[in-house]
Structure formats: structure tokens, C-alpha cells
Amino acid sequence: MKKNKRTLPPGGKGPLYKQLANLIHTEISQGVIPPESSLPTVRDLAQEMMLSAGTVMHAYDELERLGIIEKVRGRGTFVCLQNNALHDKKERAMRLMDDLLSDMQKLGFSLHETQTLFDLKMRSAEYIPGTARVLVIDCNPEALFVIADQIEQVRGAQVECRLLNDLSHIPGLMEDNPDIIVTTASHYEMVVQSAAREDRVCRVVLSPSQNTVAKLAKAQGGKVGILTASNRFAWIINQVCDELSPGTSKTPHLLFGSERTEDFLFTLDTLILPDYYARLCTQSDIEVIRAFAESDGNVIEFTYHIDAGSLMYLEQRIESVLENKENSKDL
Numbered sequence: 001m002k003k004n005k006r007t008l009p010p011g012g013k014g015p016l017y018k019q020l021a022n023l024i025h026t027e028i029s030q031g032v033i034p035p036e037s038s039l040p041t042v043r044d045l046a047q048e049m050m051l052s053a054g055t056v057m058h059a060y061d062e063l064e065r066l067g068i069i070e071k072v073r074g075r076g077t078f079v080c081l082q083n084n085a086l087h088d089k090k091e092r093a094m095r096l097m098d099d100l101l102s103d104m105q106k107l108g109f110s111l112h113e114t115q116t117l118f119d120l121k122m123r124s125a126e127y128i129p130g131t132a133r134v135l136v137i138d139c140n141p142e143a144l145f146v147i148a149d150q151i152e153q154v155r156g157a158q159v160e161c162r163l164l165n166d167l168s169h170i171p172g173l174m175e176d177n178p179d180i181i182v183t184t185a186s187h188y189e190m191v192v193q194s195a196a197r198e199d200r201v202c203r204v205v206l207s208p209s210q211n212t213v214a215k216l217a218k219a220q221g222g223k224v225g226i227l228t229a230s231n232r233f234a235w236i237i238n239q240v241c242d243e244l245s246p247g248t249s250k251t252p253h254l255l256f257g258s259e260r261t262e263d264f265l266f267t268l269d270t271l272i273l274p275d276y277y278a279r280l281c282t283q284s285d286i287e288v289i290r291a292f293a294e295s296d297g298n299v300i301e302f303t304y305h306i307d308a309g310s311l312m313y314l315e316q317r318i319e320s321v322l323e324n325k326e327n328s329k330d331l
Contacts, residue, residue: 006023006027008278010256010257010279010281014161015058015160016145017059018062020055020056021060024068028068028069033079035079035081036078036080038076038077038078039076039077039078041077042057054153058152101114130156130322130325131157132156132158132317132318132321132325133178133179134157134179134182135182136148136151136160136182137161137162137182137183138164138183139164139165139232140233141230141280142230142233142280143184143206144161145275145279145280146206147182149276150306150311151182154315156318156322157318164190180321181195181201181202182202183201183204184205185203188203203310205310206304206306207307208302208304209305211303212304213240215300216302217245219270220244223268223269223270224269224270224271225253225264225265226252226253226271226273227253227254227255227256227265227272227273228253228256228280230255234253236304238251256277256282256285257282257285261285265289265292269298271289271292271297271298271300273299273302275303
């Protein structure tokens with residue numbers, strides 16, 4: 001694989017394992033990863049991309065199922081040889097997709113709406129029997145990544161993500177009938193109304209890690225700024241900072257992709273970033289952040305997670321769904 005550090009495309013939709021599988025598949029298709037070359041171990045790729053080992057393993061399993069890579073016991077994981085027939089099939093598929101996009105635009109759907117509806121159909125088609133389908137909904141991508149990443153570690157969970165805003169203007173998002181819908185307390189009522197079944201909706205509480213709180217407390221007093229993907233997540237960080245130091249002025253923030261990022265960071269002593277920020281920002285942002293850190297700037301990754309009680313309850317809900325499906329199969 002490429003020697004430079006890879007990251008998932010900013011604003012990616014769907015399960016993290018699927019995004020990673022698509023990224024690797026694209027690099028193989030474009031010849032960036034040659035046929036028969038070896039891929040990194042699960043552990044090495046997980047560390048490189050700041051993903052869980054389970055997510056990487058799931059992506060490799062998906063690519064193997066599609067015949068794109070091959071796992072050789074005792075040797076590693078390798079890219080399969082590609083042939084002309086496969087190339088021709090890919091060209092045909094690309095033409096069909098071009099036609100589909102054109103038809104969807106004629107019907108009045110934007111590219112974002114088309115992608116969301118296509119993802120919905122794909123999730124239905126690729127459903128894995130014996131799993132609990134978990135739909136995660138929140139208003140910002142930062143929280144979605146955090147929640148999805150933790151739930152993907154629960155045995156039997158098949159996770160999909162949706163932004164809250166999509167519920168209001170894209171039809172059909174709740175017609176896929178997920179087993180469990182997960183959201184935060186602040187969005188619970190709206191999600192329940194969209195789901196039409198309160199018993200499927202599960203609330204989780206998110207909180208910063210103790211290590212993050214300690215680092216934020218230590219940074220108070222200096223020039224602190226926030227760089228993130230959404231205004232909502234910047235507001236969440238500000239709430240935590242205000243609890244640590246009541247009455248202080250609001251911490252300024254900037255969104256990823258701004259032309260003013262370099263100038264903004266130049267004024268700071270400490271930069272606060274969302275956890276797994278590399279999945280959300282541009283390559284230009286990453287380079288500026290790296291330069292800031294190398295010039296002795298203090299970088300704090302705001303590690304946000306599902307609290308233990310919420311996660312335990314969610315694990316029990318998933319286990320209950322799996323048991324019910326197993327019992328139904330035996331009838």
C-alpha cells in the first residue's frame with residue numbers, strides 16, 4: 001500500500017468498515033495498490049488510520065467476500081489478480097451509474113439525496129442474517145463517528161449512520177425498518193416521531209473522557225481555539241470548557257476547509273480537535289495541523305464516548321434482538 005498515511009474521505013456516509021473497504025477497493029482499481037501486493041496487517045492499518053481493529057477486520061472480510069483480496073494463512077493478505085473481464089464489467093457498471101445519476105437529477109433529487117437513498121437500498125440488499133441492524137442518528141458527523149465506532153465493537157451489530165437533518169427532507173429513511181435506532185437525548189423526541197415506534201429508539205449519553213477533561217483544564221488561560229466539522233460540535237466543546245472555567249469568554253472556532261485555517265492556528269497556544277479528526281478534514285487541514293504541532297503547538301483531541309451505563313443498556317438491547325431472531329428461526 002502507499003507509504004503516506006491514508007485517511008477516510010471527509011464526510012463519508014455509512015459504516016466505517018464499508019468506507020474503508022471502498023477506499024482500499026478504489027486504490028486497487030486505480031492501480032495505486034498493484035495486483036498480488038501485500039496489505040498491512042489489521043493492527044498496523046488500524047493504528048495508521050485511527051480505527052478499531054474490528055473495523056479493519058470487517059473491511060478486509062468484505063473485500064475478500066467480493067474477491068478483491070485474498071487472505072493466506074501464515075503469510076498475510078494480498079490483492080487478487082485482476083482480469084480484463086472484470087475491467088469490462090466495471091466499465092459497464094460505471095455507465096449504468098451515470099445513467100442512474102442522470103435519471104435521479106431529472107426527478108429533482110440532489111446528489112446528496114441520491115447517495116442517501118442509494119445507501120438505504122444498499123443496506124437492505126447487504127443485510128447480514130443473524131445481526132442486529134442499528135441505525136445511528138445525530139445532528140453532527142463528529143458524534144456519529146464516535147457512536148458508530150463504539151457500537152461496531154458490539155457482537156452482532158450492523159451499523160448505519162444518518163445525519164438528523166436528512167430525516168426532514170429525504171423520504172424513506174425510516175422505511176428500512178432497523179432493529180434499533182440510536183440517538184442522543186437532545187434528539188430523542190424528533191427521532192421517535194420519525195420512527196413512529198418509540199420501542200425501537202434507544203437514547204445514549206455522550207461524555208468527554210477524563211483525560212480530555214484534564215487536558216482542557218490545563219489549557220485554560222492560554223489562547224485556545226477549536227477546529228471541527230460542525231458548529232454544533234464546537235458548541236459542545238464550548239459547553240465543557242465553560243463548566244471547567246465558568247464565566248470565561250467563548251472559545252473561538254473554525255470549520256474544516258476554511259481558507260483562514262493557517263492564520264487562525266497562528267494565533268493559538270492550544271488547538272482542540274474532534275476525535276478521529278482525520279476522517280472529517282481535508283488533506284490541507286491535516287498539513288496545517290501537523291505544522292502547528294511541530295511548532296510546539298498544543299493539540300488536544302476531544303475524545304468523546306458513550307458512557308458505560310448507556311453502552312451496557314445498548315449491548316443488552318442488541319443481545320435481545322439477536323436472541324429473538326434466533327428463536328424465530330427455530331419456530
